[in-house]
Amino acid sequence: MSAPSSSRRRFVKNAAGTTAFLLLAGHDFPARARAAAQIDGKPVFFTPDEMRFLEAACDCIFPHDDLGPGATALNVPGFIDRQMDTPYGRGELWYMSGPFQDGPANLGYQLPFAPRDLYRKGIGAANHYARTERGRDFADLHPEEQVEILTAFEGGAVHFPELNARLFFEQLRRNTLEGVFSDPIHGGNRNMEGWILLAFPGARADFMDWVNQEGAAYPFGPVSISGQKA
C-alpha cells in the first residue's frame, strides 16, 4: 500500500475515535443504542445453525486479511438476515408467476423461489453436501475445505435437489458484497470499513472541488447517511 493510503488510514482511525467520543458524550445516544440493537440483535429469519453457515461462508467470500476485516466482522450475515424481511427478500421485486420452466442460463433466473427460499433450501443442501463429502457441517470444516466446497458450488457441477449450487453461490456472493459495501443503515459495512477499504467517501456526494486534481487521492474519509464519520 502506498504512502497516501496508510496516512489516510491513520486519519480515518482518529476521526472514528472522535465520532465515538461525541456519541458517548450524549449527542445522539438513543439513536446509537437503537442502531446497535439492530446490528447486534438476534437474527429474525435465520436459525442459529443457518447463521453459523452464513458467518463461515460470507467470510470465505470476503475474508479477514491484512487489508481489513472480513464479512462477519462487518456484520454481513446480520445484513442478509435483515434483507430477508424486505420486499426483495420476499421475492416481491421479481416476476414470480408460473409456469416455471428451465431454460438456457443466459435467459436468466427461472425458479419459483424468493431469496429467502433460496437461502433456506440452499443452506440446508450445502450443509448436507458438506456432511456427505467431508463428514461435518460446513461451518465446522477447516476454512480451506470451506473454500474448496464453495469453489465446487461456483463451478456449476454440484446440483442440490431443488436448485443448482452455482445459483445459490451467486446469490450468496451478491448479498455478501452488498452487505460489505452498502450504507451501514442497512446493518452491514460496520464502522464503514468496507468503504474505508475502497477509499469511497460514502454519502459526501459533493465533489465540485475534486473533479480533476490530476490524479491526487481524494482526501476525506467516508460519512454515512445517518451522519456517522470515519
Added chain:
Amino acid sequence: MTTKRTDVVIIGAGWAGAILAKEMREAGRSVVMLERGPERSTATEGTYPGSIDELRGAIRHRLFQNPAKTTVTIRNTVNQTALPYRQLAAFLPGEGVGGAGLHWSGVHFRAAPDDLRLRSHVIDRYGAKFIPEGMNLQDYGVTYEELEPFFDKAEKVFGTSGEAYKVNGQIVGNGNVFAPSRSDKFPLPAMQDVYTASLFRKAASDVGYHPYALPAANASMQYTNTYGLQMGPCNFCGYCSGYDCYMYSKASPNINILPALRYDADFTLITDAHVLKVNLDSDRRKATGVTYLDQRENREKTIEADLVILAAFQFHNVHLMLLSGIGKPYDPISNTGVVGRNFVYQTITTSRAWLPEKQFTNQFVGAGGAGVALDDFNSDNFDHGPLGFIGGSPVWVNQAGVKPIAAAMNGGGKSAPRWGAGYKAGLVDTYRHSMAMDAHGSNMAYRDVYLDLDPTWRDSYGQPLLRMTFTWKENDIRMNQYVVGKIEPIMKALGARRYELGRLEHGEAFDTRRYQTTHLGGGAVMGTSPTDSALNRYLQSWDVSNVFVIGSNAFPQGMGYNPTGTVAALAYWAAHHIRTTYLAQPGPLVAL
C-alpha cells in the same frame, strides 16, 4: 365503470409524455396524463441523503419498473421458448412520474444526419448489395435539417451543457468535428472533464482521434429553461444513473417540464393508472380513448379523448399497440405486418485501463451525462467499404460515478479472483486506479428479431406479456470488434500498466443477466411506407390516425448515440405538426 372526457389523453409521464402534454396545453387542449407508477418529485423522495443510498437505489431498483406486476419474456431465436425476464438486469425501464427520464444519466445527443437516412445513405455510398440478407435497413423519413429546430428546442428545455463545433456553418469551438451544423450553441458550456476524461482526451488526441465533450443534460451552471424552470449547477456527486438528482442539476420531466403544468386546471396527472388498452371504434380506424386500471381503487376506468398519445417506454408502447389492435402485428415467417418489426438494441462493451499506482482515478466523482467521447468510428464517419459491416460506435469515458456495490460485483477484472483470497486486492486496485471506456454502438434490425405477444405468460392484470426475440448478429459483432480494436492505441497512449478490452464474441447470444443498456428501440417504427413502418414520419399510426406513438420505438435501427435527445426532438417534431396541421383538420398527416 367511471368515464371521463378530455381532448387529449397521454399514456406515460416520462419525457415524451411531458413534452406532448406541455405542447397540447399550449395549443389550448385539455390533457389527462396517465402514469402507471407512483407520483415522484425531487422534493420528497429525491432529497439528500436518502436518495443516494446505493442499496435502495440502483441495487433494489427504487425508481425502476417492478417486474413482479408485468415484465417481458425473452428468447434468442424463433425456435426457442421465450422465458420470463424475472429479475431486472440487462435493461432497466422506469416506473412512476418521470419514467426512465428520472433515473437516466443525461447524455444528450442529436441523431447523426446519416443515421436518420441510413438505408439511402448506405445505398448511395456503398450500393444496395452492401446490405446483408435479412437486415431491415430503413430511413426514418425525417432529415436532420427538418429536426434541427426541435433538437435545439429540446436542448433549451433540458439545459444541455456542451461545446458546439459548427453553428450556422461556421466553426465556433472545439466540439465534435463530425457533428452537423447547429442553429445555435448549447445553452450551457460543456461540463468540466473529470480526471479520467481529461486523460482520455489527451490520449485520444495523441493517437490522432477527435475527442469532444459529451453533450450532457447535467447543468454546468445555474440555468433557467424555456418554461421558466430552474436547474442548479451539478456538483459531480456521482448519483445520476439510476437515481433522481437531489441537486436539480440533471434534466428530468419532473424538474424541467412538469412543474410548468402542475397548477394548470386543464392538465390532470393520474398516477397508479395502468392502461390496459386503447379503445377503438367499430371499424378500428379511430381511437375513442383508453381503459385503465385505477390501482388504488382496483377499478377499471375509461377516458374518452379525441387524441390518444402513447408515450410509455419503448416496448410498452409496442405492447399497448398489440393489445389494442392498432396496426398489423409483424409476422417474421411471412414477413408481413409492422407492429413488433425492427426491434433493436445497442451493442455496449466496456474496456478498462489500470493506471500507475500513483494515479488515483476517484471513480466515485462523476456526472451521468459528462465525459469525453470520440466519433471517429461512429455512424458513417469512416469508410465501411473494405470492412463489410454497417454501423458504428462512439467511444468514451463517461464516468458517471462508480458506487461501491456495483464496483464490487465487477471486482478486479477478468483475471482477478471473484471472491476469497486476492479478491479484495484486485477490487481495491481497480476501484482506486482504473478507468473505464465504452464502445456504445449501433444495432441493426433483422427479419427474425422482433416483438410479439407471448403465448404462455401473463401479467398481473391478466394480459399476455410482450415477447422479445433478440440476439446478437454477425454484422454488429464485427462492428463492435472493429471499434474496440481502435481503443487499443488509446490504452497505450494512456500509459496503462495493464488493460482489458471488452468486446462481443462471435456466436455470443444476448445474455439477460448482465446490465448492458436500457436503450431499447424500434418495434413500432416511423418511416415512409405502411408496409415497413407502423408510424408515418410524424409518428402517427398509419392505421388509426388519432393515435401518435412517441418514443424510441420509432427508431428503425439502434444508433450509436444515446436515444433521449432524438426522442425529445421527435416528440417536439410530432407535437409541432399536431399543433400546426392535425388539430385544425384531424386525419392522416401523410396521404396514402
